[in-house]
Structure formats: C-alpha cells, structure tokens
Amino acid sequence: MIRLHSVDKSYGALKVLHGIEAEILEGETFAIIGPNGAGKTTLFKVMTGEVGCEAGTVEFLGKDVTKEPAYRRTRAGMGRTFQMARIFKEMTAEENIVVAIEARAKNMGQRDTPWYQVRPSRATVDEAGEILARLSLERKARIAAAQLSHGDKKRLELGITLAGRPKVLMLDEPTAGMSPSERVGVTELIRSISGKGSGLTVIMTEHDMGVIFGLADRIMVMNQGRKIAEGSIDDIRADPVVRDVYLGKEAHHA
Amino acid sequence: MFTLVNGLTTGMAVFLVAAGLTLVFGIMRILNFAHGAFFMIGAYVASSLVGSAPRSVLALVAAAVVAALVVGVLGIVVQRFVLRRIQHVDEHYMLIATFAVMLVCVGFVKLVWGLEFLSVDPPPGIDTGVDIFGLFVPSFSLFIIGSGIVVFLVLDFVIHRAWAGKMITAIARDGWMAELLGINVPAGIMAAVGGSFALAGLAGGLLLPNQTLSPALGDTFLLLAFITVVIGGLGNVRGAFIAAILLGLIDGLNTMFLPAYPGVAVYVGMVAFLLMWPNGILGESRL
Amino acid sequence: MNRTISGALLAVLAAALVLLPFWANSGLVFLAGTTMVVAVFALSWNLLFGYAGLASFGSGGLFSIGAYTMAVTLRGGYEGQFLLLIALSTAIGGAVAFAIGVVALRRSTGIFLAILTLALAELLRITLAKIHWLGAEDGIPSIVRPKASIGVATVDLAQGNHYYWFLCVACALLVALCWWIAHGRFGRTLRTIRLDTERAAFMGVDTHRYRLVAFTISGAIAACAGSLFAPWAQIVTPDIGNMMRSTQPILFTLLGGASSFWGPMIGAFLFSAIEFSTRTLVGIQEIITGGILLGVVLLFPTGVAGAWNALVARLADPYRAEAKAKATTLRPVKE
C-alpha cells in the first residue's frame, strides 16, 4: 500500500528522520509509536505530502508519489486526521461533511449536481446524514462546528476524512486529549470502520497503549528519528531494544 | 558616490519612520495605517516647540524627545480606548480602526495647525556641509544617518539583549505563558506600544528640518515605510534596517540611471523582492 | 423569521433605489449610481477576502483597467457594441488578474500579497499618468453614454435617467452572479480554503487552483464594475485606481461585515449616506468620517450586517440569540 524507502528529513540543522524504511500492507492497521520527539508526526507529514523529504522515496499503491502535493495523494486515496482536530469551525457539522463529499465527488468525476444549482444535491445531503449517523453526530448536524465538544470535533474530522472514501486512513493521535470513556468510544468507532472486510488500511500514531493494543495489527517503534523495531504486538513486547528505550523505562517507573 | 551617501540618508530617514511601524506589527500584529499620521503629529508638535529656526542641535533633539513622549502617550490612548477593545475580534477590524484613527489625526492637525506650509530649518552646527575626501556632504545628512544608526543600535540592544526586550518578546510570543511567569502583561504591552508609537514621534521631530510640514506629510512616508517593513520582514527591526538602506540605494540609482521615471524603481524593486523573498529578507518575526 | 425580515428590507431598499430618480435630487441619483457600482466592486473584493481568504490591496488597479478599456473603446467609436465592450473590459480585467495570480499566488499570500498588489496598482497609476494618448493625469473626459441594443430593442442610455436604470439592472445581475458564485459548490469550497487551507488540501482540493480562479473572477468583476463606471462618471483619470480606490472595498466590507454576503453592499451604502449627509460640513470631513468609522468598529465589531443579524435574531428569539452571540464572534456566511 505505502512503501517508504530510506527517508531523510531535516528542519534546518536538526535532522528528524534518518533513513526510514517501512511497508504498510493493504487492509492492516499499522501503528507508529515512540516517545515525544521521535519523529512520528513528521513521518506522517512526509507520507501525506504535507512536507517534502530530502532523500528517499514514498510509494503509494505502487506509484512513486514523493514529489506529489498533498491534494493529489488525497485524490489517490489517502485520508488523514490531525492531532488537534481540524474542522471548518464556522460551518455546521453537516456542512463540514457536505463540502468533503462535494470535493470527493468532483475529484472522482461524479457530477450529481447541475451546474446552476446552489444547494447541495439530495444524494450529497443523504450521504452526509449517513456519515453523521455512523459518527453518532446526527443530532448535532445543525450546530456550528466550533461549538462541538472536543470529542465530537475529532469525530467530525474523522467524518470529513471518511467522506473522501479513502483507501488508507491516517490517524494522527486519534484519542489525544480525550477522557477515558471517549477513548473507548473512538476505539470502537475506528474498529467498526476498519474492521475485517472493510478493506480499509489504517495507519495511526498514538500514545495510549490501550488503544494501540486494541487496534493495531503491526507496530513500528521510533526513537530519535530512527526506526528501532517493527512487528506484531508480541514481537514488540519481546524486543529488547524497545524494552530498553521505551517500554523499559516505563517498566522501571512502574 | 554622492548617490550612495544620499541613498543612505533617504534610507535612514525611512528607517526612522519604519522602525516604530515594524515594532507595532511585532507586538500587536497589525499594519498601522495611522503611523504616518502619528509621525506627522510628532513633527508638528516639535515644530511648535522649536519654532522655525531651532537654536541648537540639542534643542532639536530635545523637541524630538518631547514629541516622542506626546505621540507615545497618544499611542497609549489609542491602544487603550480603541485597539485593545477590538483585539479579540477580527484582526482586519484593527486595520479599519487604524485607518479611522489616521483620518481623525489628519483632521485634527488641519484644525490645530492649519493648512499653510510650515518649515523648520536645520539648527546651527548641522546646517552646512562637510568635505569628506573631496565629496560634499550636507552635515544634516550625516545627522540623519547618525540618528538612524543610533536608533537602530538602541532598538536592537533593547530587543535582543536587555531584560525589557525579553519580557516584551515573551508577551508577544505567548501572552498567557508570560502572565503565568508573573509578568504584568497589560502593562508590558502598554509600554511596548507606547514605545513604538513614540518612535514615530521621535522620527517626526528628528526629520523636521528635512522637509516641509503640511497635512499630507504622513502620506509621503507611510507608503515608503510600509514597503520597507514588508521587504525587511514584518516585525523584524534588523530586516527593516537593511531594507531601508536598500530602498534608499534603489531610489538613488533610479535618479542616476532612469531620471525620466523618478520614484518608479522603488515599486518595481519591491515587486521583484516580494516575488523572490515572499517572507521578507530576514523573515517575519514576532518581535 | 430572520430571513424574512432581511429579505423584505432588501426588497424595499432595491425598490427605493430603482424609483430614486422620481423623487430625489439629481446629485443624490448620481451618488446612488456611483454607490451601486462601488458596492459591486466591494462585493467582488469580498469574494476574494471573505471566501478565499486573500486580501488584495490593489483591486483599484483592476477597476481602473475596466474603466480605461471602456473609455478608450468608446472614444474609438465602438459605441454600437456597448454590451460587447463591457464583456471585453471584464475579460481583460480577468486576464490581467489571472496573469498576476499565476505569478503571485504561488509565492505569496497574506500581507505580502496585499503589499504586492498595492505596488502593482500604484505602478499602473503612475504609468497611466504618463501616457499622453490616455490623457495623462487629466484622463479621458467627455465619455459618451452609448446606445445599448439587446437583440431587437435598443435603448439610448444618454437620455435622462436611462443609464441609471441600466446601472440598476447591470448591478443587480452582477450581485446575483456573485451570490450564485458565493453560495454554490464553488463558494463552499472556497470557504473551506479560507477556514483551513491544509484541511481543504486533505480533502483533495487543489487550493492553489481554486484561489487562482477566485482571483481571476474577482478581478473580472472589479473590471466590469469599472467599465460600468466610466460612462456614468463620463470621465476617467489615473486616480480612478489610486490607493483610496483600493481601500474602498476593504472599508466597505469591514464596515458592513465581512462574514456576511451583503456586508460590502451595506458598508458601501452606509458610507455614501454618511458622506452625503455631512457634505456641508466642509473642512472637518476627515474627522467626521474617521469618527464615524471608529464608532462603528467599536460598537459593532462584526460589522453592520453582524449587528443587524444579531438584532433580528434577538427580536425573533431572544433566548437563542443570546447563546449564539456568545458562542461565535465571527458568524458563518448565511442568507
């Protein structure tokens, strides 16, 4: 699905990614973990095209997309959320989904609204309703997005991303800043979206180990801009290097 | 060669005006349309103090300092009663507010000082010229260049070295955090804003013998100062200093090589600069 | 409720404008025509600012291009094809805006775009003032008001108030066009770009292209407004595109309220009303205009349209309006 080959990235004199190699397979849920400053978010940005990289290549669906801008990768099937939910605050929840659906429809060449029509088409509104229902936001459809609770904002952002019908869903800390009960809810939501048979690939970064262990098929561990381990949950738990730099410390603290 | 010296003079004159403008942007994130008007008020205040023939350089500088104080207080009043009340709304309303303040200031100047032209002469001591390696240089030009450099050095020191600068920088970057650290944020902002506006008044006083006073004086410098501030990088005093010198030189070369199109090179140069360095020479700075 | 009151008011105002020549002084009629044109001009600017999030300080230049194109072609004797001339002016304005957009938009946005456009507009003004063929500083005077023919019907716009009514129709059409652009799918997408450019890009929106199109459309409409203005004022001078002209739509928009589609028009008419009612207080014009602007900004920080919406909402439903007003400072574009 996505293949990274010896990716380097620096911000000025500070090198934040060192020769990252990774391959994410179709249909799996792939988690990137690591301490703060390990380079997870930067790696995310390189994959989605938000920032370029100095060396290495990014392949998506077998195509080299290293030079492609973010919107093209999105059109090709990437969809992402941000650590701090980014939604269109002045619009209602419904409008947020509608604009995302319309953007997708245009990109995919679906033209269901006649050119002279101002309002979104019936089909678009219906689809938005469906998505909001899946996110349990249907009762808040007419509320300005700015007024939603933190958890609802993150759900709405997920909805915007889903409206793009992505092939790979990239979630940057989907539960950051949530209460434990909200976390459970979101974990359930992600599982229902990406469950077996949906065919959806998920890449996520996350701090909460409970969420990771509940969702991920495979895990990549980063530290100081380097990949230090990759494998199943059990592999990672058993990895001595990971224990040292990451879990190890936690264990000592505990 | 004379073009170079004179370019430097023009540049420093513009820098004196632009310094306050870029600081206000650094602190409050607004392009202050009223800056030229404050400059003009500073000039008029100083001219009322020294009359048309100042007795000495000291008298001129003293008048400029008083003008700076007056304009600084005026700036604080504007900040307190206008800008602060709308700082949480949309930043563009700040723009319209400063535009309105500019109109009021111009109207005020017309009422108080009238429309007739006023002129102030260079004080004795800097009213002649000096010979530098066979090149005739008006000593008032040297006075302007010196003033510009002094103002720049003082500002640079205050911002980057002195405690006051660090405090202001902290407020500008993160007011909430600064408050947590025990800094009196409203007082800090007020002092910084007062200081920035005072710079406009100071420039008005110092440049007094350079040109003629009329209610249109503000416009003469406002656009040049805008250009300088933008080319230098918004909020960046060092950038403004460099940009002001460049501007002066470009204008000087303009009169030398394209005498038929005076004043055009500045615009062309600016368009070119913005296309090459869209963020200014030294980049934008939150002070 | 809200919409009904506002709509009714709009209809009444439009009717008053159309019927103006029957009861008002000819100076007021002229001012109303001028205001209609600059209101459309301000609307075109807000299409860029309120929807695409781009602030241009050089829109006066495009207005000027439209006006000069019209003046020159009318002087050249192409009066017969008046409607075609409007289209030509619009197209030229659009083309120039497109060319500037291609070069400028990729590299600079925000204040840099503002200053860049300002510099270009000033350059244009200086250049126009130097071209003798275009009358240099004194511009092109005595512009004729031509005959306009639509199919079989021909209207002589030079007669009486015909051109005024023509302006009413043309401006109404342009407002409708802007409304359609702003409220349709294109406008919605533009708004996402203003609200969060990156988020929009991650919906697969080519933000640069959308901005370029918006820049072009806005420029074309500004030039169209300019082309309508030339035969109205019957003179064009380089100052038609000076810095004051460029700041006009900004003032109108912010005064009226940038978050509302109708804001720029409200601002334009309000500003003209202020200027006209204080016309005899000569010599203190700046203080009056500045003072009133300050007052409006301090009292209604969301612009007059924002204040009006809040007022109507409160009348309609006092409780909900309160909650709404607290929750958002800048309200979404509605109507």
Add this chain to the structure above:
Amino acid sequence: MRLNRRHFLTTSAAGVGALAMPGILRAQQGEAVRIGLITTLSGPGQLYGNYIKDGCEIAVERLNAAGGVNGAKIELVVRDDKNSPEGAVTAFRELTGNGIKLFAQGTFTANLLGTLPLLEEADVTMVMVGASALALTHEAFNPRAFRLGFSSPMCFGGYGTLMAQKHPEIEKWATLRSDVTALADITNAFTKGLKAETEKAGRKVEVLDPVLVPYGGADFRNQISNIIGSGAPGLFNVLQGADAISYYKQARTFGLDEKFKVLCDSANEFAIAKAMGANTPASLWSWTGWYPAANKGNPVSDEVHKAYIKLRGDEYPNWYIGVSHDSILTIANAVAKAGSLDAAKLIPTIETETPQGALGKIQFRKEDHGFAGDLTYIRFGRDDKNANGWSVFETAQLPGAEFLEKATPGSKLN
C-alpha cells in the same frame, strides 16, 4: 496654532443649518441669487480650495453690503469636490437639482473636465476659478464656461520673456519639475518665451532638459546635486507647494544662493517666504495672479486685501483670493446687467461686460472665453531688516493679452 475659532464655528453652524434643510428633495428656487461654489475642501488640494472659498465669501460679503444684485442678496452654496471628478459631478448635480443656475468651480483640471459636459443639460453658466489648463478653452471648450485664470503659455511664456529681458547675461538655464504632465506644459511655455525673446535680441540661450522628481517626494538631494552640477546660472523651478519648500530647504546647504544668479519659482509666490521666514532664498522670482501692492490705485483690490486681512490676519493673500473674488463679481455683475439667471442672456453679457475687479478690468476673449489679465511677477527674498525675515524687492507687470495663446475653441492647440 492658527485655528480661527470664530470662523470655524460659523462654518459649522452654517453647515448644521444646511443639514437640517431638506436638501435632498427637489427644492424650488428661493429669492436670493444662489451661486454654487465647487472646490476642493478635503485632501491635498484643500489649501487652494480654502483660498478660493475665502475669496468667494469676501466677494459675497462685499456685494451684499453694497445692496446685492438688483436688490436680491447673493447666497453662496459651497460644496467639496472631494478631490475627484466624480465628487465634483455629485456636487454639481446636487446643486443643479436644487435649482442653482450659476456656478464657480476650481482647483483641479480633471474635476472641471468632469463637470463641463454637464453644463448644457443643466442649462447653467460657470466661471472656472483660477484654471490654467489649455484643454478647458481648447479641446474641451464649452461656451457656457469662462476661464478666469491664467493659461500656461500666457503666464509662463511671459515669465520666460521677462527673464530674457531682465537677465540677458544668463546663457544657460536649468529646469526642475515634478513628474506631472501639467507641469511639463509650464516648463515648455517658459522655455518657449525665453528662447523667443532671446532670439529676437539676436542672442542664444540654452535650456537644459528638466530634472524630474517624484511628486510628493521627501528627499531632493540627488536632483539638487544634479542641477548644481550642470553649472547653469539660472534655474526655473516648477515644483509645487510642500515639494518646492522642501527643495529650497535642502538645497540651501548646497549653496543654492551662491550657485545660481537667478532663481525662478513657477507659482508658489509667498507660500515659500511665509513658511521659510528668515531662511527664504536670498532672491527668488515668482509669478502671481494677484498682488495687492502691484495693483495700487485699484480700489477693489485694496478693499479685498483689507477684507482678507480682517478675515485671516494675513497681509500676503494668495493670488487665488483675488481671482476667486473676481469670479463671483463677474457672475454677479452679469446677473445685474442681464437681469436674469438665464444662461442665454448671461453669456453674451459676460462676453461684453468689463467689470472692475481686484485684478483690474475683467474681460474675456469672445472666441474661447479665455482671460487676458495683467501678468504680475514678484521678486522677494531674505531680508534681516524686516521683522518677518523677508521682503519683496521688485515687481514687474506684462500685458497678458500679448502672450495669450491662439484661440482654437473645440480643438487642441498645436
């Protein structure tokens, strides 16, 4: 601090009164003879607009004190043109809509070009106050408008002639002007006059290409250095207002007074001396449209001068005061003689009448309604003996009619 409080208050009070009047409705004609004055009362041109307003108000006061026009009082309705043609057109249409048939308008050419095409439809008569642009009496000629102003070829051609007569020894002239086309005409007129007169005397004179400065600039030192470097002993300076004063100020350091034997300013007259006081250049020529001391023996001139001193406390009125006074006088006299406000009757009356004004006999050329008054040139400069630091050294007058350009109403002058 020169705010004249009394004057300001009366202006405002009159303004408020006019506000209360339902001016936006179509008003009927009142009993007074109403004259609309459209001039620039905001922005950069306000200085001159204020002079025009003062001059017109003095005229109205004087005429009314003498009994008005055929027993009716004159009422001046003042409007600001907002420094733009559309502002002028708005004001013009408002006033014609209120039934005003008599107009005085002035400062900027473009604003006049905006209203001239409207005179026909509104059926009004206009005096263009102090206007100098050729277009107004040539390609944009309108038979309903009279130019009570000095055309560039007339006053600056005369200026060049005068200099050739006074200073035959100067063989090289430098010129300096703002980058404004209208000022190019002035420079050309001066050069033409200078060359023609010199050649007539069988001599030769060289006039250098003008040095250009941007309009509204702040620093002229580069240009000063250029001009002084040219080595010409004569300088004709066509900068305006604040620019000119800044120029003289900055040039002083470079030895302006020593480097040039003859300094000529185009038309800033006493504005320079009033601003610069004891630092005025040692000797400076300037053209003026009206200088009371040169018009001794003209009672109208003296009276207007006195009235202005009473109004503003300024002994050296700007020339616009005299010209604007005479503009109102011209209209009032024509109305009195014709006994009508009708343009058809007024126009021939103005064409033939020669009322005594502050400028002398006010007479218009019949073909193009151009004005050919006396041309006055003054030389003034620094004078330590005088309390204000400067005084007038000499005045010279030439008959304007000799220099008035050819009449080509309706087409451009070649």
